[in-house]
Amino acid sequence: xxxxxxxxxxxxxxxxxxxxSLITTDLRADDGRLYKAYNKVQLVDGDGNPILASxxxxxxxxxxxxxxxxxxxxxxxxxxxxxxxxxxxSESGEEYIxxxxxxxxxxxxxxxxxxxHQMTHVNKAESFISYQKRCQKTMACPRTGVxxxxxxxxxxxxxxxxxxxxxxxxxxxxxxxLEHHDDDTLWAVGVLGxxxxxxxxxxxxxxxxxxxxxxxxxxxxxKDTAQLVALADFTKDIIQY
Amino acid sequence: MNRxxxxxxxxxxxxxxxxTLTGCTTAPKPDNSVKPAVGMGSKAPLPAAKGPRVVIVGxxxxxxxxxxxxxxxxxxxxxxxxxxxxxxxxxPISNLYLVGAVDLEFITHDYLQAARENKYTxxxxxxxxxxxxxxxxxxxxxxxxxxxxxxxxxIDYDYSPWNVDLxxxxxxxxxxxxxxxxxxxxxxxxSKLEDFEGGxxxxxxxxxNYRCLPAPYERACLIADYFxxxxxxGKVLILDANHDITIKSEGFHSAYDEMYKDYxxxxxxxxxxxxxxxxxxxxxxxxxxxxxFTDAAFYPHxxxxxxxxxxxxxxxxxxxxxxxxxxxxxxxxxxxxxxxxAGDARPMGYSKSGNTSxxxxxxxxxxIAERILNNKDIKWKSPLTVCYSAVSxxxxxxxxxxxxxxxxxxxxAGFTNVELxxxxxxxxxxxxxxxxxxxxxxxxxxxxxx
Ligand SMILES: Cc1cc2nc3c(=O)[nH]c(=O)nc-3n(C[C@H](O)[C@H](O)[C@H](O)COP(=O)(O)OP(=O)(O)OC[C@H]3O[C@@H](n4cnc5c(N)ncnc54)[C@H](O)[C@@H]3O)c2cc1C
Ligand code: FES
Numbered sequence: 001x002x003x004x005x006x007x008x009x010x011x012x013x014x015x016x017x018x019x020x021s022l023i024t025t026d027l028r029a030d031d032g033r034l035y036k037a038y039n040k041v042q043l044v045d046g047d048g049n050p051i052l053a054s055x056x057x058x059x060x061x062x063x064x065x066x067x068x069x070x071x072x073x074x075x076x077x078x079x080x081x082x083x084x085x086x087x088x089x090s091e092s093g094e095e096y097i098x099x100x101x102x103x104x105x106x107x108x109x110x111x112x113x114x115x116x117h118q119m120t121h122v123n124k125a126e127s128f129i130s131y132q133k134r135c136q137k138t139m140a141c142p143r144t145g146v147x148x149x150x151x152x153x154x155x156x157x158x159x160x161x162x163x164x165x166x167x168x169x170x171x172x173x174x175x176x177x178l179e180h181h182d183d184d185t186l187w188a189v190g191v192l193g194x195x196x197x198x199x200x201x202x203x204x205x206x207x208x209x210x211x212x213x214x215x216x217x218x219x220x221x222x223k224d225t226a227q228l229v230a231l232a233d234f235t236k237d238i239i240q241y
Numbered sequence: 242m243n244r245x246x247x248x249x250x251x252x253x254x255x256x257x258x259x260x261t262l263t264g265c266t267t268a269p270k271p272d273n274s275v276k277p278a279v280g281m282g283s284k285a286p287l288p289a290a291k292g293p294r295v296v297i298v299g300x301x302x303x304x305x306x307x308x309x310x311x312x313x314x315x316x317x318x319x320x321x322x323x324x325x326x327x328x329x330x331x332x333p334i335s336n337l338y339l340v341g342a343v344d345l346e347f348i349t350h351d352y353l354q355a356a357r358e359n360k361y362t363x364x365x366x367x368x369x370x371x372x373x374x375x376x377x378x379x380x381x382x383x384x385x386x387x388x389x390x391x392x393x394x395x396i397d398y399d400y401s402p403w404n405v406d407l408x409x410x411x412x413x414x415x416x417x418x419x420x421x422x423x424x425x426x427x428x429x430x431x432s433k434l435e436d437f438e439g440g441x442x443x444x445x446x447x448x449x450n451y452r453c454l455p456a457p458y459e460r461a462c463l464i465a466d467y468f469x470x471x472x473x474x475g476k477v478l479i480l481d482a483n484h485d486i487t488i489k490s491e492g493f494h495s496a497y498d499e500m501y502k503d504y505x506x507x508x509x510x511x512x513x514x515x516x517x518x519x520x521x522x523x524x525x526x527x528x529x530x531x532x533x534f535t536d537a538a539f540y541p542h543x544x545x546x547x548x549x550x551x552x553x554x555x556x557x558x559x560x561x562x563x564x565x566x567x568x569x570x571x572x573x574x575x576x577x578x579x580x581x582x583a584g585d586a587r588p589m590g591y592s593k594s595g596n597t598s599x600x601x602x603x604x605x606x607x608x609i610a611e612r613i614l615n616n617k618d619i620k621w622k623s624p625l626t627v628c629y630s631a632v633s634x635x636x637x638x639x640x641x642x643x644x645x646x647x648x649x650x651x652x653x654a655g656f657t658n659v660e661l662x663x664x665x666x667x668x669x670x671x672x673x674x675x676x677x678x679x680x681x682x683x684x685x686x687x688x689x690x691x
Contacts (some may be wrong), residue, residue: 115683117683117687118682118683118684118686118687119683119686120679120683126675126679128675128676128679139641139643139660139661139662140643140660141658142658150676150679151676151679151680151683152596152625152627152680152683152684153625153627153643166658167625168599168600168603168625170603199690199691202690202691203686203690237672237675239672239675239676239679240672241641241660241662241673241676
């Protein structure tokens with residue numbers, strides 16, 4: 001069986017709620033609470049070649065669509081290891097554990113770009129939410145090296161599963177659960193935390209039509225591979241304070 | 242943030258600090274007696290409450306947020322939003338509407354959508370009083386029983402510091418509206434601008450804690466931009482009762498100086514002494530200088546929405562008349578269990594802004610839900626002021642401020658965590674302009690979507 005096909009079979013299972021016992025530490029989710037498995041998808045570059053974790057530029061904002069075609073997620077290789085086993089809380093009070101970054105250094109993280117406040121997200125015209133490098137000061141909070149949504153100035157701690165540091169965001173961003181394989185490849189396998197996908201598809205119908213040719217297309221689950229690109233190459237304007 | 246602006250914030254904070262928020266001044270005694278029936282004297286056409294009923298009066302930035310978040314956190318509550326208007330028109334972004342940079346549709350929203358999506362009831366009526374003993378809100382469409390009552394009527398205008406007679410006040414309201422409350426006022430100003438042929442267009446900035454500190458200065462920029470682009474031989478004359486621009490002063494001053502030199506004249510310390518509508522002259526400032534005008538939008542002092550006074554839950558404070566007589570942390574009316582006042586009608590010296598009201602609404606909704614579910618209060622959380630102001634339109638360039646608040650005991654100590662972005666030039670300014678629109682869209686989503 002070809003490599004590609006093999007992954008298709010795995011991916012074909014679709015979204016299931018994973019029972020706690022099925023989740024390995026590799027998945028970086030803890031006990032299944034607020035964890036949802038999606039297609040297992042490999043991160044590749046524009047030519048379809050696998051992205052290697054060791055080749056990522058630190059502190060660069062990378063974008064890939066996951067778990068749906070119309071939902072962008074942000075991946076960052078942080079300059080240092082993240083915290084591990086962070087207890088987080090959704091807006092409705094559900095608690096879950098974020099295990100930490102992956103990769104050899106434990107520094108690679110990925111989050112849904114949909115702000116948990118009012119769903120500002122990365123899109124092709126302009127992006128108001130992104131990771132701000134340690135050297136970039138932000139209006140949102142005194143700390144640097146944080147994820148900031150410039151729409152209403154929420155700041156998230158990317159080292160702690162995107163726990164809210166300041167601003168109106170009521171809960172962390174949904175985390176994209178990643179795997180790092182022995183061959184240094186990167187895979188997205190699920191989403192941890194309270195996501196905003198349903199509300200997002202409802203609120204941005206017309207925008208999705210423009211960008212993806214309709215909500216139905218945007219709602220398709222990503223299969224097999226997702227292209228990882230630098231945010232600066234994806235969006236016309238990165239807007240930050 | 243530069244020094245000048247810290248001082249400006251300091252000035253507002255110092256004034257705020259002198260106003261201890263609970264004690265003081267002319268709080269009317271709580272009146273629990275059953276008043277003779279006002280209103281219809283009959284029940285409002287609403288089905289019986291299925292859970293504890295929370296009635297919210299005023300579907301502005303405050304009321305909409307409280308309604309949504311009360312219902313969200315206490316799904317068993319029966320939430321009723323009483324609003325006298327049939328459509329929501331946003332004051333934020335309305336300055337861009339005045340100069341044709343956005344259409345009416347952008348700032349107009351649907352109350353039924355908000356209610357449907359967030360599972361509460363929108364009841365189109367004016368509240369005209371409350372019976373505290375019986376726990377009834379009287380409205381122009383019947384009486385509504387409540388267990389929890391939130392009054393968010395926003396502001397009213399207070400022309401009294403100008404010493405104008407009622408006939409002049411009436412003319413000011415209709416012929417020269419401020420454009421800080423109703424959509425009709427904004428439409429009037431828009432058509433004035435469209436017909437404007439030249440001369441001075443006066444706008445005034447009141448003292449006290451007026452609604453939206455930067456909005457008059459933003460409006461001046463946008464009107465000047467409009468005059469410039471349309472080659473109108475006009476000038477915006479800003480008569481400011483304050484000694485300097487009250488917020489983002491560096492950004493506004495530099496915009497006036499660099500972009501609108503021939504189109505804006507800024508006059509500080511120019512409190513209105515008298516207005517002569519026949520001869521179109523204004524006397525302002527301690528030296529009683531005279532200013533002529535072709536047209537104008539006179540923004541008077543503000544006060545708490547009249548409803549608070551009618552309901553006996555208002556008091557005067559250091560800044561304004563007849564704002565809610567409430568505990569600053571729970572928003573509960575002093576001496577009245579489960580009656581709250583929020584939004585621009587609160588007495589705390591917060592920025593009277595939509596963002597502030599919205600973030601406060603999230604908090605108050607949660608607090609009421611917690612009372613319903615666990616009979617407890619939640620920890621106080623500062624409201625958040627995030628405010629963008631456009632300094633030019635199409636392309637939009639803007640400046641912004643972000644701030645929270647801190648207390649010493651029950652006294653407001655002022656702003657904290659203040660950050661300013663006053664660069665309107667180049668890419669930064671253009672990005673601020675884009676962020677302004679993104680801010681507004683996010684806020685509308687927050688109030689009208691689930
Ligand atoms: C030109 C302008 C620009 C602004 N720009 C910004 C900005 O960029 N950013 C920002 O954050 N803020 C801005 N603001 C400020 C913002 O609009 C106000 O702070 C906000 O509207 C206050 O919300 P509120 O709910 O307290 O009052 P409102 O929004 O005024 O709502 C009060 C509601 O109560 C209703 N009501 C009153 N009495 C009764 C009654 N008896 N019965 C039933 N209903 C009643 C009214 O009809 C109204 O809908 C701006 C304001 C203006 C005017
Ligand atoms: S949408 Fe991100 S802070 Fe509001």
